Amino acid sequence: MLKAPEHQVAGHEARHGKLGPLVDDSGRFYKPFQSNERGSAEVEFYTSLSSNTSIPDHIRGFFPAFYGTELVEASDGSGLQPHLVLQDLNVGRVHPSIMDIKIGTRTWYPQAPDRYFEKCLKKDRETSTLHLGFRLSGLKFYESEDSGYWKPDRKSVMKLSAEDVTSVLKKFVSTKTFDFNTVPDCSLASVVFGGSTGILSQLRELKAWFEDQTIFHFYSCSLLLMYDKEKTLNGNNPVAEVKMIDFAHVLQGRGVIDHNFLGGLCSLIKSIDDILKYS
Amino acid sequence: MLKAPEHQVAGHEARHGKLGPLVDDSGRFYKPFQSNERGSAEVEFYTSLSSNTSIPDHIRGFFPAFYGTELVEASDGSGLQPHLVLQDLNVGRVHPSIMDIKIGTRTWYPQAPDRYFEKCLKKDRETSTLHLGFRLSGLKFYESEDSGYWKPDRKSVMKLSAEDVTSVLKKFVSTKTFDFNTVPDCSLASVVFGGSTGILSQLRELKAWFEDQTIFHFYSCSLLLMYDKEKTLNGNNPVAEVKMIDFAHVLQGRGVIDHNFLGGLCSLIKSIDDILKYS
Structure with a gap:
């Protein structure tokens, strides 16, 4: 029996007669x-x-x-x-927190058809993509048994400024994330972002590959950042993971590194590193 | 007494009644x-x-x-x-070889006026900027006492494809560089690009700073790569140097790294590293 996934954070959802995963x-x-x-x-x-x-x-x-x-x-x-x-990337996860982050200074590829190019360029300029080198495509943060999940709608996520996005990165590792105005406590930063198996370490592994690989150029591709929030709140291993998804616009690298993806990835790494250092 | 510089490779020149440095x-x-x-x-x-x-x-x-x-x-x-x-960056240099490389996936900045934005975007798409993350703005390579310098005009430099640009990077460290069709021998690669004081090592130092600095965002800024060609041919220290120039479009970083410049810089580093490794 197929059903709609419980923890989808971006893209069309397979509910109410719509097409989705x-x-x-x-x-x-x-x-x-x-x-x-x-x-x-x-x-x-x-x-x-x-x-x-x-x-x-x-x-x-x-x-x-x-x-x-x-x-x-x-x-x-x-x-x-x-x-x-x-x-299915969320098998076995109970009450996870998940972010979908679209990486790159631009989401359009060379030789993109005019209409697609213009649509992407407009979105890149209107979102945090231009300033940050990445933008949030969706998020779903677990809070508690009482309040459940925080899952703002796509439109309000897309229009977040660079400062707002940084604040959401902090809420991702905070105990309370109820809305955009909550002040994040970042109390889970060291266990989720830090450590040898944490998210920062995984992102740096990915970065080292991107500094060298010239096989693929990833446009409009996302990083999923996720961990088991409830387990973490109870002092257990957060099982933090980074995954790449959405490959409808991957081009051949032809001997050149993917500087567009790499730049955005370095920016995300710096943002997360700053949260670890200064919170 | 002021005079036109001997080794300018890009921009307007102070000759024939024109305005220049x-x-x-x-x-x-x-x-x-x-x-x-x-x-x-x-x-x-x-x-x-x-x-x-x-x-x-x-x-x-x-x-x-x-x-x-x-x-x-x-x-x-x-x-x-x-x-x-x-x-004056070329004081004391006798018969240098010089490249002016404009760094970044895009040369326009957020909030650029429409006309400037469109002009830059068009140029970025027509040159190697989009695919490589950098483009050549000018070059002047010393060859020998007989043939003097190779200094192709601005237009032919601008329209170089990504492959052509890689080939010029190789010619920069070759003994013979007469035209775009010469096969580069890369015989000076290890002394100019390599070593602890070579260009690659300097670029990596700069990269480490760009991975962390959030003070400036450099748009339409160039790296000058230069060394004393004749000295090198005679077995002396090439005095290889990397300098940043052209800061008419530097913006405040506001806590974010310059992912656009960094991406392009990483791509240049990879191109040079490949020349060192495979030639």
Whole structure:
């Protein structure tokens, strides 16, 4: 039985007759092909990633496992439709906190068609992308059994200023995150961001690869940052993880590093490092 | 007595009645104020750089020394005009090779006026800026006493593809650089790019600062890469140097790193590192 995932933070959701991703009970995530050629482009990326032997295993771990494609009953009632079958990244997580962060100074690629280019450029200029080198695409933060989750709507997340985004990064590792105005306490920063298995350390591992890899250029790609909030509040291991998602616009690097992604990643690392140092 | 500098590689030259920079015999470089507010913006940057005590000395060395402003007779005969008085970066160099490399995935800054924004964006898309994260603005390579210098005109330098730019980087450290079609031998790569005082090592020092500094965002700023070609051919120290120049569009960082410059810088480092490794 396929159902809508419990912890989706960005993109269209498979509810109320809309098309969106589905999950099963065995840990698989079914992502419907995106329109135009984006669906097949994403399949092409995952296939090329799987077959590329030059990618080290510890880097491969940053990507969801890929199990091919499958025709499954789409969530919008349109019948059997092609889906990418991926690893469900939230299997086993109870009350996680999750951020979807779109990385890069620009989300459009060279040779993008005019309309797409203009749409992306406008969004980049209106969001924190231009100033920060990344923007929030969505978030869902667990608070407590009483209040449940904080999940602001897409529009209010998109229009956050650079300062607001930094504040949300702090709320991600705070015990109270009720709304945009709460003052974050950052009390979980050291266990979630810090340490040898924390998020900062994972981001730095990814950075080292991006300083060298010239295989892929990732446009409009996101980093998912997540951890088990309730476990962390109870003093257990946060199981903090960084994953890369959304590969409809991955281009060949042709011998050049992905300076656009790398710049944004360095900016995110600096923001998180500052939270660790000064909070 | 002021005269046109011998080794200018980019920008307007003070010859044939045109407005351009001048040098004197005491090692000073007189740069006429650029039009609009760019002249005063550049003064403001140098002043702020001089007074900022948080900039480490080894980083300060990447910038030309600044001696204030002065009204001097302009090279275009327009009488006394304001000039920035800077360090002449080529004092003492005999037969140098020099590249002017404009760094960044984009040369326009947030809040740039529409016309300037459109002009920059168009140029970024038409040059190697988009794919490489940097582009060549000018170059002048010494070859030999017989053939003198190779100094292609601005237009042919600007329209170089990413592959062509990589090839020019190789020619910079080759003994023969006569034209765009010469196959570079890269025989000087290890002494010019490599080693503890070579260009790569200097670029990495600069990179470490850019990973942390949130004071300035540098748009449309260049790196000058230069060394004494003749000395190097004779087996002497190349006196390789990296300098940052052109600060008419420097913005405040407001707590965020300059991910646009850093991305381009990392891409240049990777290109040079590859030349060292594989040639």
